[in-house]
Amino acid sequence: MSTVFEPGRPSVASAGAGLLLIGCLLVAPGHAADTGKGAPTASKSEETPVHIQRLERRIADLEALVGRLLGERRPAALAPAPPPVKATEAKPPAPRATSLAPASPSATDEWEEPVPRPETTRGRDEEARRRLTELETWKRRQDAKWAKEAEEAAEKVRFDFSGRYKVRLNARDNLDLGNAAQSWQFDDSVYFDQRFQLRIDAEYAPFTAVLVFDKGNFVFDWKEDSEGTLDRWSTFLTVNPALVRELYVQYTGDFVLKAGRHNMVVGNGGIVLEGPVDALKLTYPVGETPLGRMAAGAAYVAVAGGFKDYVEFRKTGPPAGDRSAVLGAQNHLHAGLLNLDVRPGRGLTLQPYLLKAFDTGQYGDPDLNLDKDFDVTTTPRDGDFEPMWLGVALSGKAGDLSYSGDLIYLGGTFTRSRDLSAYALMLRGDQRLGAVGPLASLSVGLEFGRGSGNTAEEKLSRTGDVNDFIGLFLCRERRKFGNIFSEDLRAGFFLADSSLANVTFLRAILDFEPVAHVKVNASVARLWTTEAVFRGWGPVGDWSRGASVTTSKTRDIGWEVDLNLDFPIRKRLRGFAELGYFIPGAVYRLARGGQPRPALEIVVGSEFEF
Numbered sequence: 001m002s003t004v005f006e007p008g009r010p011s012v013a014s015a016g017a018g019l020l021l022i023g024c025l026l027v028a029p030g031h032a033a034d035t036g037k038g039a040p041t042a043s044k045s046e047e048t049p050v051h052i053q054r055l056e057r058r059i060a061d062l063e064a065l066v067g068r069l070l071g072e073r074r075p076a077a078l079a080p081a082p083p084p085v086k087a088t089e090a091k092p093p094a095p096r097a098t099s100l101a102p103a104s105p106s107a108t109d110e111w112e113e114p115v116p117r118p119e120t121t122r123g124r125d126e127e128a129r130r131r132l133t134e135l136e137t138w139k140r141r142q143d144a145k146w147a148k149e150a151e152e153a154a155e156k157v158r159f160d161f162s163g164r165y166k167v168r169l170n171a172r173d174n175l176d177l178g179n180a181a182q183s184w185q186f187d188d189s190v191y192f193d194q195r196f197q198l199r200i201d202a203e204y205a206p207f208t209a210v211l212v213f214d215k216g217n218f219v220f221d222w223k224e225d226s227e228g229t230l231d232r233w234s235t236f237l238t239v240n241p242a243l244v245r246e247l248y249v250q251y252t253g254d255f256v257l258k259a260g261r262h263n264m265v266v267g268n269g270g271i272v273l274e275g276p277v278d279a280l281k282l283t284y285p286v287g288e289t290p291l292g293r294m295a296a297g298a299a300y301v302a303v304a305g306g307f308k309d310y311v312e313f314r315k316t317g318p319p320a321g322d323r324s325a326v327l328g329a330q331n332h333l334h335a336g337l338l339n340l341d342v343r344p345g346r347g348l349t350l351q352p353y354l355l356k357a358f359d360t361g362q363y364g365d366p367d368l369n370l371d372k373d374f375d376v377t378t379t380p381r382d383g384d385f386e387p388m389w390l391g392v393a394l395s396g397k398a399g400d401l402s403y404s405g406d407l408i409y410l411g412g413t414f415t416r417s418r419d420l421s422a423y424a425l426m427l428r429g430d431q432r433l434g435a436v437g438p439l440a441s442l443s444v445g446l447e448f449g450r451g452s453g454n455t456a457e458e459k460l461s462r463t464g465d466v467n468d469f470i471g472l473f474l475c476r477e478r479r480k481f482g483n484i485f486s487e488d489l490r491a492g493f494f495l496a497d498s499s500l501a502n503v504t505f506l507r508a509i510l511d512f513e514p515v516a517h518v519k520v521n522a523s524v525a526r527l528w529t530t531e532a533v534f535r536g537w538g539p540v541g542d543w544s545r546g547a548s549v550t551t552s553k554t555r556d557i558g559w560e561v562d563l564n565l566d567f568p569i570r571k572r573l574r575g576f577a578e579l580g581y582f583i584p585g586a587v588y589r590l591a592r593g594g595q596p597r598p599a600l601e602i603v604v605g606s607e608f609e610f
Contacts, residue, residue, distance in 0.1 A: 154205060163198040168605030175488050177588050177596040197245070206253045210262070214245035245276050256283040264301065266337065267351055267393030267406050270479025271424060271500065273337075273472050278302040281337075292344035299337040303357065303473055305495025306331040306366030310374045332361035333368070333385070335472060348396035355389040357412070357472060370414065370496055371462075379415060385496070387420050387472070388412040400432040414466040422452040422469040424500050426479070430509070440516065445509035449481060453502020453531040456553055459541040467531075468501040468540055481507055482525055482560045483580030484599055490539060502539045503557070504528045521564040527557035529587060536589040556585030572610060578603040 175187040195215065202209040248260025258281045266273040281299035288294075306329040339353035362383050371379040391408035410422040430445035451469035458464055471478075473495055480486040486499040507525035514520060529539050532553040539557060565577040580601040588596055 157202055157204045160201040160203075161199070162201075162610065163196070164607055164609045165197075166195040166605060166607040168193055168603050171600075171602040173600040174597050175484070175599050175601070177489070177584050177599060178590055179588075179596070199246075206251055208250045208252065210246055210248055210250070211244070212246035213243055215243060255285070257281070258283075264299070266339070266353055266355060266389075267391055267408075268395060268404050268426075268479075270474065270477075271406055271426060271471055271498070272355060272389045272391060272408060273301075273335075273474070274478050275473055275475025275494070277304065277473060289342075291342050293342070295341040297337070297339045297341070299339075301335040301337065303331055303333040303335050303495070304329075305473060306333065306361075306368050307374075308366055310367075310376065329366040331368075332359070332365050334358045334360065347398060349394065351393040353389075353391055353393075355391075355472060357386050357388070359383050359385045368495060372497070382416050384413045384416045386413050387470070387496075389472070400434075401429065402432070403427075403429040408469075410469060418463070419465050420470075421465040422467050424451045424469045424498070425449065426500070430511075438514070440513040441519075442512045443510075445511070447481060447507040447509060448505070449500055450504045450530060451498060451500030451502060453529060453540065455531045456533045456537070459533070459537070469498050470496045470501060471498045472496070474498070481505060482523070482582075483562045483564075483578055483603075484582040484601055485525075485527060485557070485560055487580075488601070489582070489599075502530050502533070504530050505557075518567040519565070521562075521566075523562045525560045525562075527560065527585075528555045529557060531555075533587060535586050536591060538587055550589075554586035554589075557587045558585035559583040569606060573606060573608050575606045576604075 169190070169192055171190045173188055176183040196213075197215070198213045200211045244261065246260075246262050248258055248262040250256065250258040258279075261276055261278045262281075263275065264273060264277050264279055264281070279299050279301040281297065283295060283297045286294040286296055308329045335355060335357045337353065337355050339351060342350045342352075344350065360383065361381050363381055365381050367376045367381055368385055370385065388411050389408055390411070391406060393404070393406045395404040396402070405427045406425065408424045410420050410424070412420050414420050426447070426449040428445060428447040430443050432441070432443040434440075434442065436442045452467045453469070454464075454467045458467070474497075475494065478499075480499070490499045490501070490503065505525050505527045507523050509521070509523045511519070511521050532555050533539060533541065535550050535552050535554050560583070561581045563579040567575050569575050578601070580599075582599040584596050584598065586595070590596055
C-alpha cells in the first residue's frame with residue numbers, strides 16, 4: 001500500500017526514515033572511530049559483542065525517540081502504538097488490505113501513520129468539561145450578584161420587628177397577711193391582667209437603633225404583682241405605665257457604645273442594678289491577657305425613681321395611686337459604673353465592678369423616699385445620698401454542675417448624718433442528673449442568700465450607720481427567690497431597696513420534665529432575718545409600724561413553697577402556671593396577737609411570641 005501524502009504535512013513514515021538515516025550516520029562514526037584506532041588485533045574478538053550491544057542501545061534510543069515524536073503528533077483519541085520490533089527480529093511483509101476502510105496500525109508496520117479511532121471516554125470527558133465550565137461560569141455570576149447585593153444591603157437600613165403578648169388569670173388570698181396598714185384591694189381578689197411588648201430594631205452598617213414599647217409593665221411596684229405591674233383588665237384609665245421601655249442607639253466596631261434608655265445589668269443581675277435606665281455605656285474588648293480573655297466597660301447612668309409629691313398616694317393610702325408621681329420627676333441623681341468581664345478559662349466568668357451614685361439634689365427636689373413612709377418631712381432630701389457598691393460576680397459550669405455567686409459590699413453615705421455599711425451574698429449551684437426513671441432532665445439545686453440589716457434598737461432610733469442592704473435601681477425582672485415573699489411582701493421599690501435587706505434564706509430547688517418539653521420547677525425555702533427584730537415589725541421595720549407593743553424579738557420570717565409549670569401549646573405559644581404558698585412566722589405577728597393566715601397565690605396564663 002502506498003503512503004498517502006498530504007500537501008503541507010510531512011508523512012510520519014518519511015520522518016521515521018529520516019530519523020533512521022540520522023541514527024545510521026551517528027552509528028557509523030562511532031564504528032569508524034572504533035575500527036580506526038590502532039587497537040591490537042588480538043582483542044577484536046572480545047570487542048565485537050560490546051560493539052553490538054552499543055548498536056542495540058542506540059537503536060533502542062532512536063526507536064524511543066521516534067515513538068515519542070509520533071505520540072506528540074498523534075491525536076488524543078488514538079489507541080496506544082504497538083510495541084516496537086526488536087532489531088534482531090525479522091520483519092515479515094505485511095499484507096495489503098483490500099478494504100476501502102483505513103487500516104489500523106499493526107505491529108508489522110510501525111512507521112505507518114495511525115488512523116484516529118474515537119474512544120468511548122472522550123465524549124464523557126468533553127461533557128464533563130462542558131458542565132464544569134458552565135458551573136464555574138454560574139458560580140462567578142452568583143458571586144458577583146451576591147457581592148452586589150451585599151454592597152446594596154450595606155447602604156440600606158434593615159428593620160426587624162418582634163414582640164410578645166402575655167395574658168394571666170390571678171387568684172390571690174391574704175397577701176397583706178391580715179395587716180390593715182398594708183392592705184390593698186387586690187390582695188384578696190381574682191382578676192385578669194395583660195402585657196404587650198413590641199420591639200423594633202433598625203440596623204445600618206455599624207449602627208443599631210432599638211425601640212421597645214412595653215404596655216403593662218413598670219406601672220407600680222409597691223407589691224410586685226398584686227398592684228399595677230401589668231395592665232389590669234377593665235381598668236384602662238387607672239394605671240399609667242411607662243410605655244417606652246427601651247430607646248437607644250448602639251455603635252459596634254472596635255468597641256461598643258450604647259446611648260439612650262436600655263436594660264442594664266450589673267453582675268449576675270437583680271441585686272444591685274437591673275432594669276431600663278437612661279445611660280451612656282462604653283464596652284471595649286481588651287482581648288487575651290494573663291488573666292484570660294477580658295473586656296472593660298464604663299457607664300454613666302441617670303437614675304430614676306424620685307417622687308414629685310405624695311398627693312395621690314395620700315388619698316387612699318399610702319400606698320395608692322399610680323406611678324404618674326414618679327415618671328415625670330427629675331431626680332438630680334446620677335451614677336457611674338466601672339466593670340470588667342474576665343474569662344480565665346472555659347466555663348468560668350468573673351465580673352468585678354464598682355458602682356457609685358452622685359447626688360446633686362437639695363431639699364425641695366424630688367424626694368427619694370429613702371425611709372419608705374411617703375412623707376417628705378422624714379428623711380428629707382439633703383443631697384448626700386451617695387452609696388457605693390463594690391462587688392464581684394462569678395458564673396460557670398463544670399461538667400453537669402453549674403454555679404453562680406454574687407458578693408457585694410455597700411459603703412458611702414445615706415444622708416448627711418448617716419453612712420452606709422452593708423453587704424449581700426447570694427450563691428447558687430445546680431447539679432444536672434439527666435434522666436432518672438420516668439423523669440427527664442432532672443436537676444437539683446441549692447441557693448443561699450444573706451443581706452445585712454440593722455438591729456431592732458437601731459431601727460427605732462434611726463441613728464448610726466445604715467446596715468440594711470439596698471440596691472440602686474431594680475425593676476420587676478430583678479432576682480427573686482420565690483413567688484410571694486421576694487415578689488409581693490418584700491418586693492422592694494425601684495429605688496434604694498432590696499428584698500435581701502436584713503434577710504437570710506436557704507432554698508432547695510428541683511427541676512424536671514415529667515413529659516417531653518413540659519418543665520416543672522419546685523422549691524422550698526426557709527427564711528430568717530439576719531438581725532433579730534421585734535415581733536410584728538417585719539424584717540426592716542416597715543410592717544405594721546408602731547402597731548405592735550411587744551419588745552420580744554424574733555428572726556422567724558417563715559416558710560415558702562413554690563411550684564412553677566411551663567409547657568408549649570404550639571409553636572411560638574406557651575402556657576405557664578405559678579403557685580406560691582407562704583407560711584408567715586413571728587416577724588409578721590398581728591398587732592392583736594397571733595399568727596396571720598398563710599398567703600396563697602395562683603397564676604395561670606399564656607404568652608405568644610412573634
